[in-house]
Amino acid sequence: MLLLQIADIHFRHPECNTPDMDPDRVYRTRLLSDVKERVRALGPVGAILVGGDIAFRGIEAEYTAALAWLKELAEVSRCPIERVFVVPGNHDVDRSVITKSFAVQNVQAAISSAPAERREKLLRAQFMNAETGRTLLEPLAAYNEFAKIFSCQVFPPERLYWKQSLELEDGVTLRIHGLTSTILSGIHGLDDTRESLYLSPLQTILDPVDDVVNLVMSHHPPDWFKDHDEIEDAVQGRAAIHMFGHKHRQRIARDRRYVRLAAGAVNPDRYEPGWQPGYNLVNVKVEGYGAERKLLIDSHLLAWQTNPEMFRPMADGTAGEIFSHSVAFPSRHLGNPVSLSPVRLEAAQRTEAIELPNDSVEASMSDEHTRNLVFRFWKLTASQRREVSLKLGLIERSELKLPEPERYGRALLRAGERGLLDALAYEVAEKENNHGR
Template identity: 50%
Template sequence: MRILHLSDIHFRAPQCLDPDTDRDRPYRTRLERDVVKRVEALGPIDAIMVGGDIAFQADPREYVEARRWLIDLATMCGCDKESIWVVPGNHDMNRKSCEDAPTMNAHAMIFQASPESREWMLEKQLGHNETGQALFHGHVAYNDFARNMNCQVYPGHLYWKQERDLGPGVKIRIHGLTSTLLSGRNGKDDPRGSLYLSALQTTLDPAPNVINFTICHHPPDWLMDGDDVDDLLNARAMFQVFGHKHRQRILEGKANVRWSAGAVNPSRSERQFEPSYNIIELQVVGNGADRRIGVRSHLYKFQSNPEAFHPIKTDGGDEVFSHSIPFPVEAGRIAVDTVGSVIELSATETTTIQRTMAAVASDAEASMGDRRTRHLVDRFWDLDASDRREITLELGLITKEEIQLPEAQRYGVALIRAAERNLIDRLDQLVAERE
């Protein structure tokens, strides 16, 4: 799998609406040309992962331009638009919405809670209909953009997860984490250490032969629970990508790799103005106990004179950071014989199977990461609002009471239910009838 890792694009309205006066556009154009050149040498991109700050002030017009640019970029590098994933950053928050009293109150209750009770307070706020919605008021424009990619967030769905095949017998499970739950508190900037992820987003339950890959805008040092997040991600996520700091870094450990992205469009007032991006190559190597995941990282940064992107080199002068992580084959926990005869199981074995089956059912959302299902999600959102409502009511995917929920949440829940109830094919038929 070849991944294009971007972050901090900062589409800024109204400037980004006019190509002739958009000062950031030339850097995106240089990036486009450089990516095309790299793809000619390396091969097409399989996935684009955007680590937040897609917009600058969460103006819906910024997301229109961002979506257009990302789809065009995907076409240029041989990637289908069904393989773009996004998470929110602090610039994807509408700070005016964060000044609404219900949102300020919910933020304050969580922020002021003691470390021991903060997770409990977050759950309590999320569990209340009004305060749960208030926590996501600032995400409305982001969610309207992200929903076509099935990357929206809402109460009861703090993060998203989707799977792709990485290689023979191996899946990669991509987790989009939301570090912006407390971002924009009181309509202000976020000081370092003032944000909160919570253990609710770092479960990352290990599954046999599944690699966890996390995308998060803010790195752990910007979080109140940063030490806990750092430890849990390093223990459970083989691959981690971050944005926000506009500092391009790679940290290769024995069991994981962490990439920190620079910005596609950093502020021109920054001391080091270096637009940048990464290409990450992952490959399954070997078999059985000797199986490993090969990692090749290409880091590119911009120089201003002459204007061009150049590779960052290793200490040894190589243009590629090469790494390898052991990933021995794990035996499946459910086994049947070749002729389908009945196998007597102990109580412990029966419990293990029941838990495994429950885990499979709960990962219906993860199974929606394939291209066909993501294309269906995109088509569903392109329907008229009345068609979306009629289809989901006909299939029993939402209740009449849930029609009152924000659209991104209402139909986000409905689409996951379609996967849980094996109704994806029927949903596809009904969408096709209305296109």
């Protein structure tokens, strides 16, 4: 599966909504052209992973422009728009909300100033409380409105981060964990400093399940967190692929247990030292069987050059323009597929896929058809979403005052839990058909 990794797009209003006055537009346009050419050789993109800083000030107008561009990116990469996954960055935090709200300042300060041994417990208590949990997320309100159509919004008390699954070869699942690195971002309305943020073990469970490859994406890399040592231990030991942004530096690090990719930035500040837009294409493939099975990861790091203007692959020393790496990924099922007939092998693979451990309904809703249904659901009018959700019993009337990303995000999860996805699909289709009459 080919993954497209980008970060730090920094859609800035009003420039991004007045294209003829947006000096950064050209780099995004060049990136679209470059992706279009590369997928002709590499094949279609299976998922687009957006590592935060989508906006610049975290306001609605910036996400309107971002969504339009991401739709273009999905089209040229031949990737369904439903396979776009996003996490928030510090520029997706609306700091004006923090400076105007003592409630937000107080809950952030309480967690930040807590002794290390009490911080995790306090974050859990604050996030699981209906009032303080929503207060923590108020600066991400515009981001959540944008992220909801991709099922990447966060809400209390159960969704501090998200995870989604994609199928690789031979019954292997790629599980993407989208971490929320911005809970303490913009504290007191100020810039973040190294080790000023907090992630917590609540987000790094990354359960090492058989036949599941964990991929972690977060805007901030581990060294920006107060608990960076614990994060490094968890991520390195439990995830085979790490994707970070924020630093605007395009890098790759390879270890026998994992590969770590820094996305660079689609639109870094043109006046910052070392300015260089970039993005990554990462091909992930399973090879071998049983004890010999490996995850093969070929990374194409595309960096901007000025004269002539274009994206060019970064070189891997004498190894060419592809950074190749393999991570051992043995299976507990150590049989030899050669001894099976093609029919029996296919049946065995189907059985393994069916019995794949799944600790989350959310992960099971990552199926392409279900994600498409979610996308269509959000395209209904507000009154249609309300009518469908109430009809199927997916929300209570007492929940109608909740923010939409939380209200209907929870309703969609309930549809999966209660086996009502087919019924939901029928109701959505009915609304779509009636709208077209």
